[in-house]
Amino acid sequence: xWRLNKxxxxxxxxxxxxxxxxxxxxxxxxxxxxxxxxxxxxxxxLLLNDDEDQPEVTMDTNTGEQDxxxxxxxxQHGGLGREAHLEALxxxxxxxxxxxxxxxxxxxxxxxxxxxxGSDATCRLQAVRCLHELSHxxxxxxxxxxxxxxxxxxxxxxGQSTKFSELCLYTLGNLCPxxxxxxxxxxAQGIIPALASCLENQRHNLAVVEAVGFTLSxxxxxxxxxxxxxxxxxxxSLPSNLLSVLTPDPKFxxxxxxxxxxxxxxxxxxxxxxxxxxxxxxxxxxxxxxVSLGGAVAEGNKEEGLExxxxxxxxxxxxxxxxxxxxxxxxxxxxxxxxxxxxxxxQAFLQSRPALARExxxxxxxxxxxxxxxxxxxxxxxxxxxxxxxxxxxxxxxTMILRILANIAHKKKHFCAQLTRCGLLSALCATLKxxxxxxxxxxxxxxxxxxxxxxxxAEEFVKQGGFPLLEALQYNGEGAIRRRATxxxxxxxxxxxxxxxxxxxxx
Amino acid sequence: xxxxxxGRPESPRDARPGGGGGEGEGEEGEEGNPFDFAPxxxxxxxxxxxxxxxxxxxxxxxxxxxxxxxxxxxxxxxEFACHFSSCSAVFSSLEEYEHHYNSLHRHVCCSCRxxxxxxxxxxxxxxxxxxxxxxxxxxxxxxxxxLVEGCGQKFRTSKHRKDHLVRIHKYPPDxxxxxxxxxxxxxxxxxQQQKDTAxxxxxxxxxxxxxxxxxGESMETYVCEExxxxxxxxxxxxxxxxxxxxxPSTESPSTEPPKARFSYRLVFKQVRWK
Numbered sequence: 124x125w126r127l128n129k130x131x132x133x134x135x136x137x138x139x140x141x142x143x144x145x146x147x148x149x150x151x152x153x154x155x156x157x158x159x160x161x162x163x164x165x166x167x168x169l170l171l172n173d174d175e176d177q178p179e180v181t182m183d184t185n186t187g188e189q190d191x192x193x194x195x196x197x198x199q200h201g202g203l204g205r206e207a208h209l210e211a212l213x214x215x216x217x218x219x220x221x222x223x224x225x226x227x228x229x230x231x232x233x234x235x236x237x238x239x240x241g242s243d244a245t246c247r248l249q250a251v252r253c254l255h256e257l258s259h260x261x262x263x264x265x266x267x268x269x270x271x272x273x274x275x276x277x278x279x280x281x282g283q284s285t286k287f288s289e290l291c292l293y294t295l296g297n298l299c300p301x302x303x304x305x306x307x308x309x310x311a312q313g314i315i316p317a318l319a320s321c322l323e324n325q326r327h328n329l330a331v332v333e334a335v336g337f338t339l340s341x342x343x344x345x346x347x348x349x350x351x352x353x354x355x356x357x358x359x360s361l362p363s364n365l366l367s368v369l370t371p372d373p374k375f376x377x378x379x380x381x382x383x384x385x386x387x388x389x390x391x392x393x394x395x396x397x398x399x400x401x402x403x404x405x406x407x408x409x410x411x412x413x414v415s416l417g418g419a420v421a422e423g424n425k426e427e428g429l430e431x432x433x434x435x436x437x438x439x440x441x442x443x444x445x446x447x448x449x450x451x452x453x454x455x456x457x458x459x460x461x462x463x464x465x466x467x468x469x470q471a472f473l474q475s476r477p478a479l480a481r482e483x484x485x486x487x488x489x490x491x492x493x494x495x496x497x498x499x500x501x502x503x504x505x506x507x508x509x510x511x512x513x514x515x516x517x518x519x520x521x522t523m524i525l526r527i528l529a530n531i532a533h534k535k536k537h538f539c540a541q542l543t544r545c546g547l548l549s550a551l552c553a554t555l556k557x558x559x560x561x562x563x564x565x566x567x568x569x570x571x572x573x574x575x576x577x578x579x580x581a582e583e584f585v586k587q588g589g590f591p592l593l594e595a596l597q598y599n600g601e602g603a604i605r606r607r608a609t610x611x612x613x614x615x616x617x618x619x620x621x622x623x624x625x626x627x628x629x630x
Numbered sequence: 631x632x633x634x635x636x637g638r639p640e641s642p643r644d645a646r647p648g649g650g651g652g653e654g655e656g657e658e659g660e661e662g663n664p665f666d667f668a669p670x671x672x673x674x675x676x677x678x679x680x681x682x683x684x685x686x687x688x689x690x691x692x693x694x695x696x697x698x699x700x701x702x703x704x705x706x707x708x709e710f711a712c713h714f715s716s717c718s719a720v721f722s723s724l725e726e727y728e729h730h731y732n733s734l735h736r737h738v739c740c741s742c743r744x745x746x747x748x749x750x751x752x753x754x755x756x757x758x759x760x761x762x763x764x765x766x767x768x769x770x771x772x773x774x775x776x777l778v779e780g781c782g783q784k785f786r787t788s789k790h791r792k793d794h795l796v797r798i799h800k801y802p803p804d805x806x807x808x809x810x811x812x813x814x815x816x817x818x819x820x821x822q823q824q825k826d827t828a829x830x831x832x833x834x835x836x837x838x839x840x841x842x843x844x845x846g847e848s849m850e851t852y853v854c855e856e857x858x859x860x861x862x863x864x865x866x867x868x869x870x871x872x873x874x875x876x877x878p879s880t881e882s883p884s885t886e887p888p889k890a891r892f893s894y895r896l897v898f899k900q901v902r903w904k
Contacts, residue, residue, distance in 0.1 A: 151695050155686045162677060164685060166692035337692075344676075385688060392676045427698045431691050434684040438674070445671040478683030485672065485680065492669035519680070530669040568667035606664040 165300040165344070168337060169259045170293050172252075187221035195228050198238075209238060209249035216256035226257075226268045236272050251276070251290045258297035266301035273298070274312050280321040288325070289334045296338030299345070306345055310352065314342070319359040322368075329375045332368050336382025343389035353390060357399045362390065366408050371432070381432050384409075388435035388442075397446040406443040406455040409436045417464020420471050430476055433468065437479070441486040444493060452494055459500035462490065466506045469513065469520075477520070484513075484523035491530035498531040498538060507531075507545045514550050517559075525554065525565045532572040539576030547573065548584050555592045560601055567596075567607040574615045585619045750779060758788075 158164045194212040198205060215221050225231050238250035254272055257265055276291040283291070295314065298305050318335055325331040339361065342352050356362070365387055371380040387405060391397055400406075413436055416429065440456075447455055468483040490497045501507055513524050528547065532539050547569070554566040570589075574581045584590075593616065596608035674680055690696045737752040738745050741760045746752040754775060757764050767773055772784035774791040778799050785791040795801040 148695060148697065151693070152686060152690065155689050155693075156682065159682055159685050159689075164689055166689045168692055381691075389676065392674065392681075395673075425698075428691070428696070431688065431696070434687065438681070438684070442673055445673040476683070476687075478680075481680060482684065485674070489671040492671045526670075529667055533667065533669050565667070568665055571665045572667070603664065610662070610664055 162346070165341075167259050167297040167300075168293050170255060170289055187215055187218035188224035190215045191221040191225040192228060195225055195231055195234070198234060199230070205238075206243070206245045206249060209246055209253065213249055213252040213256055216253055219260055219262065222257055222260050222265055223262065226265060232268055232271055236275065239272060239275050248284075248287055248290075251279075251287060251294065255290045255294045255297075258294040263301045266298045266305055269294075269298055270305065270308055273309060277309075277312055277314060277317045280317050281324050285328055285330050288321070288328075288331050292321070292331070292334035292338045296334070296341045299338070299341040306342070310342075314338075315352065315355045315359060315361075319361045319364070322364045323360050326364060326368060329368075329372060329379045333379035333382050336365070336379060336386055340382060340385050340389060343386055343393070348389070349393045353393055356390065357394075362387075362400060362403050362405070366403055366405060369408060369412065377426070377428050377432050381428070381435075384432055384435035384439070388438045391439045391442045391446075395446070397443055401443060401447060401451065401455060404455075405439060406447060409439045409443070410456050410458060410461050412436055413440060413468075414458060414460045414464045417461075417467045421464075421467045430472070430479055434479055434482065437468075437482045437486050441482070441489050444486070444489040447493070449493065453496070456490065456494065457496075459496055462487065462497050462500045463504055463506060465490070466501075466509060470509065473513070473516070473520075481519050481523065484520055484527065488523055488526045488530065491527050495534050498534045501527075501531060502538060502541045507542065507547075511545065511547065511550045514554055521554070521557075522559070522561050522565065525562060525569065529565060529569045529572070532569055532576070536576040539573045539580075543573055543577065543580055543583070548580070548589070549587055551584075552587055552589050552592060555589070555596065560604065563596065563599070563604055564601075564607065567593075567604070567611060571607070571611060571615075574611070581615050582619045585616055590616060751777070 155164060191212065194208050194215060197208050198212070212225075216225060235250050235253055238246045239254070241247060241250075254269060254276070257269055260266070273295065276295055279291050280288060295309065299309065300306075318339055322332065322335045325335075339356070342348065343356070345352060365383040369380055369383055369387075371377045387400070387409070391400055391405070397405075413433070416433055416436070419426075420429070440461075444456060465483050465487045469480045469487070472479040472483065491501070501510075507528070510524050510527060514521050528542065532542055551566050551570050554562050555570075557563060557566075570584065574584065590612075593608045593612050596604055597612070599605050599608070687696070735745065737747065737749055739752060739755055739760070741756070744755065746755055754777070758774065764773055768786075772786050774785040774788050776783045776785070776791060776794060776799075778795070781799070783794060785794060796803050
């Protein structure tokens, strides 16, 4: 299991300077980013031995290969010392080339399966550890070699020691992404029902919960998951059990909740219609979790890894909102405190994790688009000025914020009046000057709603020097912008008393 | 990037005519009303680009490479770098950047790559250093203009001009008056040999602060950051109001707004997100 209070870095080797560490990390990040763009983002997890603190791959390749073969031969020979040999083998198999050397030996997998299903419990544990090391291999050929063991791993999912179950689960999770053939086999062997009953029976055992969550998330990320895997998952007890363990346990830490949250996200974003998840109360639970997390963040609690948990929750709420029938909205997302939580998250992540700030703003857009109560709450809780301060920020945050403000203005005329009182007009004078066309268009949309919402708004806008901004926009390259500017000028602003007769604004 | 698309099945709420159903629509049936905003929830599918950063973070965590933000080297949103490729200056505020840019990069002589603090001084520099006609005329008439704008006096040599500036306009005698070309000769060739532009001048010029004053200084103000910062404060620059570093207020005021816009455009290009 992964305890976040013990952050481990694969890249850390003793003697690495801080700069080298940063460089390595940037390299890794770049590789992952590219993999994501290629839609090839997959990961495996390695469960370390209890005495290990970091994954050590220090052995000499040649020795590793020789040792692997030597140990195999000893084990095949039988006799005493099997447990020790197996344990040694599991350590040797950490090395990728030793793995290949081992598998090249005829009947090597057969031997392991024999131990896996044998009567000696210690040998079973060591055998599964060997399989786990093999599953972590970067070579796809290795995972297909492990297929003979998988039916047994599935059988062992429940009713074993925690360590054993964890090893089985992570091994299966690691094998999943390597090839479609492996996935097909595992699905045919019934991995989804096996995971469902494992989670059902071991809900109290958070280490196992985490392992189930990870393994399930591997399957849910498959390319064809929506057709082949997700319907089966939704039909099982998995969704309700995932939701039941979503609240983090303060002693154990965030890790199991993180895995389950990511599973829920993959479920919610893959299907167009989320009625099963909604029926299980997923939106309600994720929203209320965000409310408490927002409160925690507002108080300055920056528990390590919180963002790993907040991210999938945001995504669940965002996508579930867009699937939620209007009549269910008040029951599923009725707690308006969520708007405060979302505003907190936008501010909190703005500097450190801007992508999460963007996602928080996205959720707020969905909420305000659908719920008049949330618009009202933003106004009464005086959260609008804080949002307006974010309008200069670029890269998608400002357009999302402006959309939120537009959603509010669109709901009711007297919301427009309140928005005007918050100083939105002068913010618009700034956004109308931006280069981003979407910002300019949205700004005029908002301005139009404000102007139509109250008679003196147009005057106020002209007084603040907005007239020349619109005049300039009449010459914009985009037709949509020109038409809006002209419409505003001709139909609404020309009649202002602050508009001088000589066609020059008096400011 | 995230424009919701009406009519697509993923967002079921877009089919309402005119959108929303709220009261703020006013002239909705009116002819030619181009405003069609409608509140729109947006559904994001798994591979959407907006999810990229979060996904990468997730997998960094799975691969034991996650670093919390406290441990990480935080790059603030507002930190950005000068856009001149050879200039490695970094700033955390717009004013800083604007100041840097105005001091170092705005008025650069094309011929010798020197950076001058104002347009006027740049003009004078070009005239006096790179205009052969000027050299010819200077042999016969007073060509060296007083640096103080509005004074209008001209002098036969740069030394006369310097004396005038000290005596009449109260410049300090050790102010960086124009060097003769001869003294800057070696540095000039060095500047021209190197490929980089303004940054080379800065390097040169900054190194030049260690030169003893007798070797002569140039009319261009030394644009090391500390210098520029010092000279920027209006109070201290009153004495040398007209030749102090990046004090655009002494220049024609009408040029100020366009300058500011230009800077902002540059800056927004460089604002980088992690």
